[in-house]
Structure formats: C-alpha cells, structure tokens
Amino acid sequence: MEFRDFSLLVKDTKVSEFAEGLERGVILATKCEKCGSIYYPPRHDCPKCFSDEMSWIELHGSGKLLSFTVIFVPPEHFAPDLSETAPFSGYRYAPKPVGIVEMGNGARVMGWIPGIPREELQIGMSLTPKAEVLPNGRATIVLAPEGE
Ligand SMILES: [Zn+2]
Structure with missing residues (x-):
C-alpha cells in the first residue's frame, strides 16, 4: 500500500511505513531515540531536539x-x-x-x-x-x- 492510499495524495514520503502498518492492521507512531518524544502522525525528524534518530512504535x-x-x-x-x-x-x-x-x-x-x-x-x-x-x-x- 502506498501512503496516498491512506488519505493524502502523496506518493513519496519518509514515513511510508505508516501506510504499510495500516495495511497490516497496525497503527504506527515514531519515537525520538534522543529525547523520547512520541509523534503521531509519525514524523521522520524530531522538531524538539532536531534528531533524525527515530524508531517506529505500535500504538496498542x-x-x-x-x-x-x-x-x-x-x-x-x-x-x-x-x-x-x-x-x-x-x-x-x-x-x-x-x-x-x-x-x-x-x-x-x-x-x-x-x-x-x-x-x-x-x-x-x-x-x-x-x-x-x-x-x-x-x-x-x-x-x-x-x-x-
Ligand atoms: Zn527528540
């Protein structure tokens, strides 16, 4: 599944794993490895500490x-x-x-x-x-x- 199949008409994105997660029935967010902030909708870069060391987490x-x-x-x-x-x-x-x-x-x-x-x-x-x-x-x- 491509990201545009979720809602936005965007094909290329750094957070395409989000759409792939939805296809598997999983809602994904991102977590900054440096400061611990959690982002939903997921972000590829942390706006608080400007790190790009992000990991994917599942919302349960x-x-x-x-x-x-x-x-x-x-x-x-x-x-x-x-x-x-x-x-x-x-x-x-x-x-x-x-x-x-x-x-x-x-x-x-x-x-x-x-x-x-x-x-x-x-x-x-x-x-x-x-x-x-x-x-x-x-x-x-x-x-x-x-x-x-
Ligand atoms: Zn951060």
Missing part, C-alpha cells in the same frame, strides 16, 4: 475520547457505505461521528466512529483505534468501543 489498546464532532457530508473513505444524497444536490449525506482519542503515551489518534450513535458518545469514554482496509483498498482508522 484504548485511549480516552478527547473531542468529537459529526461530519454530515463525509469524504468517501470515512463512509464507504454512502447511500443517501442530500436534497437538491449530488452530495452524499451520511452523518458520521469522528473523534480524537488520547493514548496512554500521549499520542492523539483521529478516527471515525461508525459503531456508536452520536447520542451515546461521551468525552472521556474509552475507545480503541483500529486500522482498517476498506473494500476499495484505501485505509482508514476507526475508533471502536472496547471489546470489539
């Missing part, structure tokens, strides 16, 4: 929901099952919650939340970021309830 387990919103006309990779169109337009209308969880190591991961109705989402609840490859071959990140 759940995090706490910091914030969320609802996107009413989501991009295709957020809602591959789009079925309704908005009135008087060709826009696909499919409200999808999207949120940010903070992991135990401080990494903040954004993903869409297809498994929980918006009314049941609460700041601070535990959600688990998971990498998913959609039927069209693009990768995305889902925030799943614990136990799923």
